[in-house]
Amino acid sequence: MANAAVADSAQADALRHALVEELVTAGSIASLEVAAAFRTVPRHLFAPEVPLQEAYANDIVRTKRDEHGVTISSVSAPWLQAVMLEQAQIGPGMRCLEIGSGGYNAALMAELVGPDGEVTTVDIDADVTDRARRFLDTAGYGHVNVVLADAEHGVPQHAPFDRIIVTVGVFDVPPAWWTQLAEGGRIVVPLRVRGLSRSLALVRDGDHLVSVGHEMAGFVAVQGVGARAERLVTLHGEEVGLRFDDDQPVEAEGLREALRLPRVQAWSGVTFGGMEPFDGLFLWLATSLDRFCLLSRARTDAARGLVDPASPIATPTLLSRDGFAYVAFREVDPQTQTYEFGVYAHGVDAEGLAATLIEQIRLWDHEHRRGAAAKFTIYPASVPVARVPGVRVVPKRHTTVTISWP
Template sequence: MVTTAAAGSARADALRQVLVEELLAAGSITAPEVAAAFRAVPRHLFAPEVPLEQAYANDVVRTKHDERGVTISSVSAPWLQAVMLEQARITPGMRCLEIGSGGYNAALMAELVGPGGEVTTVDIDADVTDRARRFLDTAGYGRVNVVLADADGGVPQHAPYDRIIVTVGVWDVPPAWWDQLSDDGRIVVPLRMRGLSRSLALVREGDHLVSVDHEMAGFVAVQGAGAHAERLVTLHGEEVGLRFDDDQQVDVEALRTALRQPRVETWSGVRFGGMEPFDGLFLWLATSLDRFCLLSRARTDAARELVDPASPIATPALLGDGGFGYVAFHEVDPQEQTYEFGVYGHGPDADRLTDRLVEQIRVWDREHRHGPAARISIHPGPLPAAEHPATRLIPKRHTTVTISWP
């Protein structure tokens, strides 16, 4: 006779294997050791509040919200955890730090380092660390160190670390993380640059860190000393807004007036397929445009009547003198699922803004679309702009981020 518990365990095992096969097929997992870790760790034990099918879906499980309903802690989507573990290249015997706890990712890391390695996970929220400790023990990963602290200072008592994986969205890389990284170590961190978040795999190169890989990624924002909020300028209630990650001067009333004016459309001739990612274009625009920001809109028909950006969450936009332009696209061949990039503009200088944005879309298509990815580096302290004329410099609190294109 099969017990209910045994049947549930068998069902969880089967769902876990299906998830791994899905991650392999999508290319999120390529390394056999990462696949083995995902096959071994029972994800449902770290998300007991949802059904088994949801625990093994390739999606985020939200576990805590703030008073406004915003997610502040979650079990990240498996595809993203897999991508970051692939970026980290963890091997047996390593000493690793995870910044931002949930338990599940730390268990995956523990599988990768094996009994000869050590994993420490840290979080600023006692509810989160209590939960992580409880679930890690239940799942058989009691050897993972769980620390309650503001991770801006790292976890010096278990340093140095061969690998640091950050599972919260951050705006800067604090000095403690550099100090606690071994000489040949690697940091994997979802860093926000001009509003865009990318998971960077960083290694030391002289006195700075350089990316050896970067992937599009989004996480709940870090809390504590490292928190750094974007500025949101609303243009039509809560339906349309511009997000700024720097200190640009903004004439809010002029932009609101511009939104009410008829829009200008300019099309680029640059086409793409329905499944082709265009995060490289977004990063190029963030690199090449000075008055760069991001346009967001609510997922309502009323908001779409006002603006129709390439992505409702965050689309590159160019600020002008009393107006703005933003990236859009439209379908040109339904059978082939082919689309064309264009720009919509509002305001007295809409023509100039749309032309400028379309020009940069064409530059990306001609010079960077099929070439090497951008080179992203992080330098301690400020850098003189005159010494880096072909590079976008992004000043941060502790560092300067540089983005250049081969």
């Protein structure tokens, strides 16, 4: 029995160090401090329901599902946790808040703040906080504060915080997070803007927050007061749908009829390598298009026969009253795995929609693809925000978000 335990411990150590090497090679870990935290915290103790190999895989571990089988709590993928910790730039002695518990990420934060710092983790689900408390204690992090509460209101009894890291997907940044942020503090939050989620590193600048960096990120949605579901308009049963993150009017029947019309295609001449990310293009289209939504389809051959978007989960789509056009791609060189961006469009105005979307793809390629990232600015809703050409203004519940490009 003792020999088996020693063998398991040795295997866990080896797997943990291999995971760190993978994260460093991929660029997810950039600092010695974050690398040391990942080498130290035993991730398998926070995911006891899966084998060691899965606990140290660079993937999420699902820990709770709702009655429909949808994941509502998980141990996040290590690469994303590493990226967000790098964004946060946590240092020794800091007071930190994690919104969305699981235990493992709070333990990593505890390693970064050291014995003179303090980490608080909060979640609305008692099952989640009970689990986090139990695993933190087992792993030797009993000093981490675990709070059961709706994080919409922050955790005032442990504020102010030098760093706030949000590990659930949110639609807005509530006022409590602003007021509980210490002077010179930083918030890292996966914010949903026009349906797209980006992990924003935000610092205060007068009466607003500004991004100092952002990364593509996806999390289970926040629960409680801050929850806000997207609106789904189905076009062909459950196989094809349009997702809306705002209240723009939609003529659903006209769009369903458009899907029945022959598909128009157009190609941009803009190419990319098979492993090259193109989330910058998606964000540019969300910024530049007024009538914007996301197309999704089921992962079936029947659904693909109807629409073939760049991403089956969420592809930028341009709307008209009775037509739509969306981003696609095709392989142009199998040997080099090179692909070309294009557009598929449906409706009586399909050709015009396709031309508009192609123009925006080319504009992104020419002016923004290799330039500086977009800048997010977040204002309290009470602060008037002027509408300036070239700046997308997105009103939310508590705030107004602007996106601008250099």
